[in-house]
Amino acid sequence: MRLRSSQARTPRRRAGRRSNFSAGDLKRWRLVGPGLATRIVALHLRFRLSRRRMREFLHDWLALSLSVGTLDRTLREAAAAAAPLEKDLIEAVVDRDLLHADETSWPQGAELLWLWVFTSATVTLFVVGKRGREVLDRLLAGFTGWLMSDGWQVYRHLPQRLRCWAHLTRKAQGLIDSYDREAQAFGHQVQNAFDTLIGVIHAARDGPPVDLPSLHAALLDDLHAACVRLLGHRHAKTRALAVELWNDWEAIFRVLDNPQWPITNNEAERALRHWVIARRLMMGTRCEAGSRTFTVSASVIETCPKRGHVPWPYLAGVIAERRAGREAAPLPGL
Numbered sequence: 001m002r003l004r005s006s007q008a009r010t011p012r013r014r015a016g017r018r019s020n021f022s023a024g025d026l027k028r029w030r031l032v033g034p035g036l037a038t039r040i041v042a043l044h045l046r047f048r049l050s051r052r053r054m055r056e057f058l059h060d061w062l063a064l065s066l067s068v069g070t071l072d073r074t075l076r077e078a079a080a081a082a083a084p085l086e087k088d089l090i091e092a093v094v095d096r097d098l099l100h101a102d103e104t105s106w107p108q109g110a111e112l113l114w115l116w117v118f119t120s121a122t123v124t125l126f127v128v129g130k131r132g133r134e135v136l137d138r139l140l141a142g143f144t145g146w147l148m149s150d151g152w153q154v155y156r157h158l159p160q161r162l163r164c165w166a167h168l169t170r171k172a173q174g175l176i177d178s179y180d181r182e183a184q185a186f187g188h189q190v191q192n193a194f195d196t197l198i199g200v201i202h203a204a205r206d207g208p209p210v211d212l213p214s215l216h217a218a219l220l221d222d223l224h225a226a227c228v229r230l231l232g233h234r235h236a237k238t239r240a241l242a243v244e245l246w247n248d249w250e251a252i253f254r255v256l257d258n259p260q261w262p263i264t265n266n267e268a269e270r271a272l273r274h275w276v277i278a279r280r281l282m283m284g285t286r287c288e289a290g291s292r293t294f295t296v297s298a299s300v301i302e303t304c305p306k307r308g309h310v311p312w313p314y315l316a317g318v319i320a321e322r323r324a325g326r327e328a329a330p331l332p333g334l
Contacts (some may be wrong), residue, residue, distance in 0.1 A: 045297055050282070082297060096143075097146065100147075101136075102271070103116045108291050109285075116128070116139075124299060124303050165264055172190035175190070182230075186230060186238055193222075200212060202259075303331060307333060308332075314332055
């Protein structure tokens with residue numbers, strides 16, 4: 001038997017207005033129970049199934065016939081239920097002592113935007129927006145911790161910043177593989193310097209406190225002098241790496257003062273990897289409301305495991321509470 005609801009026959013114009021996350025909509029959506037709703041969210045966001053593939057799966061495996069429109073409204077409802085948690089997620093991000101940030105391109109309709117991630121040991125927040133400083137200013141207002149990022153210039157106004165070494169060593173390897181001898185020599189110098197420093201950082205993490213900047217001052221001075229010498233080099237990539245090292249010198253080598261800090265931005269890159277694959281299948285999102293539906297749900301799904309909780313029972317409880325007109329339970333604690 002094919003299940004239908006009054007919402008399934010609602011004109012497209014009214015469905016568009018429901019994209020605003022309102023409590024009234026939550027009270028009306030009753031066709032799909034909270035448990036099934038979270039399974040639909042899991043199929044779409046965790047297992048990257050399209051709405052039509054979800055419909056096929058539910059029909060073949062659970063003997064449920066749900067329209068594509070019903071599946072779409074269920075995804076929106078889950079995000080609507082979790083929407084009030086966005087404020088808690090932002091507060092948790094701002095409260096961190098160490099935060100990893102990264103971004104990747106994200107189509108929203110005909111507009112090319114960016115999917116941002118801010119992640120730490122206990123929280124992950126996704127946001128779709130423009131690739132500019134305004135996103136950082138809006139989300140990280142009041143942030144006083146340390147931010148690990150790549151070398152993109154929009155991060156440079158933050159005073160407490162750490163730089164990912166993996167990006168720099170990959171660029172050094174690119175110079176080593178080039179046909180320009182001076183580029184090769186500089187690539188080897190950068191790579192050897194980082195290899196040496198990575199080794200002493202790992203050793204310092206397991207040993208007594210040590211003054212790494214003083215012990216390796218000669219190595220750092222030689223590398224800095226090479227960067228200054230090559231700032232105007234004719235080889236574009238050699239010049240670019242020299243400029244990047246020179247511009248971000250303090251952020252790059254600040255980890256020598258505290259070897260317990262990370263030296264790569266792998267946490268943020270791993271947080272984005274799943275959604276980069278999903279982007280190829282989903283082709284991004286169609287509108288601003290769709291982007292927020294996606295990012296709110298994804299943030300809750302990724303934050304719960306960091307706190308030792310399975311996200312699906314929690315999300316089902318949030319939907320049930322919000323349908324009943326009550327506030328959603330706070331994000332699970334540690």
